Amino acid sequence: MPRAMNRVVITGMGTINALGKSVPETFTAMAEGRCGIDTINVRDVERLSVQIGGQGRGFDPEEFFNRQQIALYDRFTQFTMLAAKEALAQSGLEFHGLLADEAGAIFGTAGGGVNTWDENYRTVYEEGKNRVHPFVVPKLMNNAAASHVSMEYNLKGPSYSVSTACASSNHAMGQAFHMVRSGASRAMVTGGAEAMLSFGGVKAWEGLRVMSKDACRPFSANRNGMVQGEGAAVFVFEEMGHARARGADILAEVVGFAMSSDAADIVMPSKQGAARAVRGALRDGGINPAEVGYINAHGTGTAANDKTECAVVADVFGSHADKLMISSTKSMHGHLIGGTGAVELLACIMALRDGVIAPTIGYEEPDPECALDVVPNEARDAKVDVVLSNAFAFGGLNAVLALKKV
Amino acid sequence: MSDAVKTKVIQIIAEQAVLEPSDVKMDSTLESLGIDSLGLVESIFAIEEAFDIQVPFNANEPSESDFDISSVAAIVEAVEGLVKEQA
Numbered sequence: 001m002p003r004a005m006n007r008v009v010i011t012g013m014g015t016i017n018a019l020g021k022s023v024p025e026t027f028t029a030m031a032e033g034r035c036g037i038d039t040i041n042v043r044d045v046e047r048l049s050v051q052i053g054g055q056g057r058g059f060d061p062e063e064f065f066n067r068q069q070i071a072l073y074d075r076f077t078q079f080t081m082l083a084a085k086e087a088l089a090q091s092g093l094e095f096h097g098l099l100a101d102e103a104g105a106i107f108g109t110a111g112g113g114v115n116t117w118d119e120n121y122r123t124v125y126e127e128g129k130n131r132v133h134p135f136v137v138p139k140l141m142n143n144a145a146a147s148h149v150s151m152e153y154n155l156k157g158p159s160y161s162v163s164t165a166c167a168s169s170n171h172a173m174g175q176a177f178h179m180v181r182s183g184a185s186r187a188m189v190t191g192g193a194e195a196m197l198s199f200g201g202v203k204a205w206e207g208l209r210v211m212s213k214d215a216c217r218p219f220s221a222n223r224n225g226m227v228q229g230e231g232a233a234v235f236v237f238e239e240m241g242h243a244r245a246r247g248a249d250i251l252a253e254v255v256g257f258a259m260s261s262d263a264a265d266i267v268m269p270s271k272q273g274a275a276r277a278v279r280g281a282l283r284d285g286g287i288n289p290a291e292v293g294y295i296n297a298h299g300t301g302t303a304a305n306d307k308t309e310c311a312v313v314a315d316v317f318g319s320h321a322d323k324l325m326i327s328s329t330k331s332m333h334g335h336l337i338g339g340t341g342a343v344e345l346l347a348c349i350m351a352l353r354d355g356v357i358a359p360t361i362g363y364e365e366p367d368p369e370c371a372l373d374v375v376p377n378e379a380r381d382a383k384v385d386v387v388l389s390n391a392f393a394f395g396g397l398n399a400v401l402a403l404k405k406v
Numbered sequence: 407m408s409d410a411v412k413t414k415v416i417q418i419i420a421e422q423a424v425l426e427p428s429d430v431k432m433d434s435t436l437e438s439l440g441i442d443s444l445g446l447v448e449s450i451f452a453i454e455e456a457f458d459i460q461v462p463f464n465a466n467e468p469s470e471s472d473f474d475i476s477s478v479a480a481i482v483e484a485v486e487g488l489v490k491e492q493a
Contacts, residue, residue: 049460209447209465225466267444303466304443 007240008180008255009406010349011093011248014086016079017231017343018054018333022086026343027350029332030358031379036333037216037227044199050211053197054229054334072135073148074113075195079232079339080145081152084189088153091236092248093187095154102185104157105149106176107234108168108192110338111201112161113140118200145193149234157185166298167393168192169233169341174257174399176237186239193232194339202228208267210302216335218299218328219306219374221365226300229334233342252352253404255386256285262396269308269392271315277398278316281388285402290320292402293384294351296344297374298392299328299360300335307369309390314372325382327360327375341391345401348387352405355383411457411489415482418452432479446475453481459488 015022018036019029029036039045040053061070061078073081095103116139123129138144143161150159158179162172169192176190196202205211205228212225243250258280262273282289298309306328314321329347336343347358356379363376389401413427420427423439430439436446443465450461450473461484463473473488474480 207447207451209450209463212464212466223466224464224470301466 005183006181007253008177008237009240009243009253010235010251011238011243012087012089012091012236013233013251013346013349014083014090015231015233015343015346016056016059016082017233017336018056018229021059021082023346026346027354030329030347030350031356033359033361033378034332035361036229040197042198042202048199048202048206050202050206050213052213052227053202054227055197056231072139074116074139074144076109076113076193076232077145077148079195079230080107080193080234081148083191083193083232083234084149084152087189087234087236091238093236093238099186100154100156102157103155103187103189104159104179104185105146105155105189106158106160106162106172107146107149107190108162108164108170108172108338108341109142109145109194110163110165110168111194111196112142113144114196114201115198116140118198121200149189153189155189163338164397164399165393165395166335166337166340167391167397167399168338170389170391170399170401171259171397173235173341173345173401174259177254177257177401180237180239186242188237189234190237191232191234191342192339194337195230196337197228197230212301215362216301216331217362217364218297218301218331218360219310219367219370220363221367223301223303223306226302226330227334229330229336229340231333231336231343232339233346235342235345250406252349253406254401255404256281256287256402258284258400260398262398264396266396267394269305270396271308271311273396274308274312274390274392274398275316277400278312278388278390281400281402287386287402289317291386292317292320292324292388293382294348294357294387295324295326296347296387296389297326297328298390299330301328301330305392307367309392310370310372321372325357325373325375325380327358329358331361341389341399345389348389348403351384351387352403355381357382357384411486412482414456415453415485416478418449418456419478422449430478432477432482434478436475453485457485457489459485459492461488
């Protein structure tokens with residue numbers, strides 16, 4: 001395997017999700033263990049049997065975007081643009097000349113413009129109209145967010161969307177990491193978004209019968225399923241020397257990434273497949289398992305995921321599994337599906353930078369099959385130097401990132 | 407136990423298990439018929455569609471559910487109850 005050429009650091013981050021409209025708001029909420037999950041406000045909600053979610057509250061697109069932009073931006077693109085603005089402003093990076101030619105935007109999303117699909121299907125099927133708005137296609141396409149970010153910030157290198165269900169963002173950020181580490185670009189804008197809280201988006205999930213109707217309680221013996229969320233998080237990944245030379249504030253270093261496929265079942269998780277991704281990320285980052293202080297779990301709150309994930313951690317880390325902390329912030333912001341890894345990376349950065357470990361809220365009963373330190377209900381102050389972020393998607397596609405304190 | 411409900415439920419389960427209805431016994435379990443978790447949610451969907459009922463079933467806590475899936479007989483009984491209740 002070729003040795004890493006460049007070190008990769010994060011110099012900007014931005015978000016909007018059920019916990020807040022910025023990174024500081026989100027960090028405050030995570031540190032308080034606040035729950036962003038509530039009754040959702042979507043059209044025809046009374047016909048849904050699952051009526052809760054982590055919805056971006058108090059978010060009025062007209063406050064941020066002009067009429068032309070709203071005509072072109074699906075909700076997932078709107079979320080991405082807001083998060084990108086915060087991340088790019090923090091990084092202070094501007095893209096001109098050669099840097100602009102190299103840099104691109106790689107974003108994860110599972111559903112892309114779900115609201116646009118939903119609204120226009122209504123128009124043609126329910127209302128029986130035979131005409132739709134001319135921008136339906138450019139609005140709903142999965143790459144719309146990546147494309148608009150590239151246009152807004154003059155990113156002329158490789159930009160694309162990655163769609164691997166619940167691992168989309170981690171896969172996308174892994175690609176951006178590879179681009180910078182290999183020397184192909186000195187900077188990349190990356191992350192992910194999802195806006196699936198629409199009638200059709202929630203109804204589809206209901207069908208699988210894995211959703212909770214009351215709360216997301218990862219690792220708790222009485223957990224009864226996942227809760228959807230929505231939003232975005234965006235990061236600027238930059239070559240360390242480039243960031244240092246311009247005096248950028250370095251938030252964390254991305255040191256390892258690995259992907260694996262279970263090649264087994266379309267929905268059931270596999271301990272072996274997930275473990276290969278976790279071990280791969282450690283190996284890729286040259287990390288001794290005992291260095292890992294915190295893992296942001298995939299932790300969906302389903303019976304199957306949580307026990308499998310705990311078994312993976314016990315298997316990979318051996319006796320160190322009892323010393324490290326592992327929490328699922330989905331309990332607070334919900335499962336953002338293709339955007340979830342991006343929002344969860346924020347919890348990893350908060351752990352490294354602020355020494356605050358985001359809790360698993362809604363934890364009510366210990367489960368012997370999840371007997372790890374899941375940081376129940378209250379955030380904890382702890383110094384950690386290395387963290388992992390797990391994403392194990394439907395379809396058996398796993399992607400794990402490893403970050404280090406700088 | 408009404409035969410119509412029983413016959414239909416057995417037909418749905420047999421189809422899911424790729425068996426003849428005569429191979430599905432009342433004391434069979436879904437596991438013994440080779441029906442996995444996805445097959446189970448598909449069967450429940452088919453039952454809901456066939457009887458126009460809502461089946462309270464969450465795959466995360468099958469034992470907590472009011473809908474007993476421990477055997478074919480239990481499923482038939484549960485469906486009969488729901489058909490009466492939701493008529």
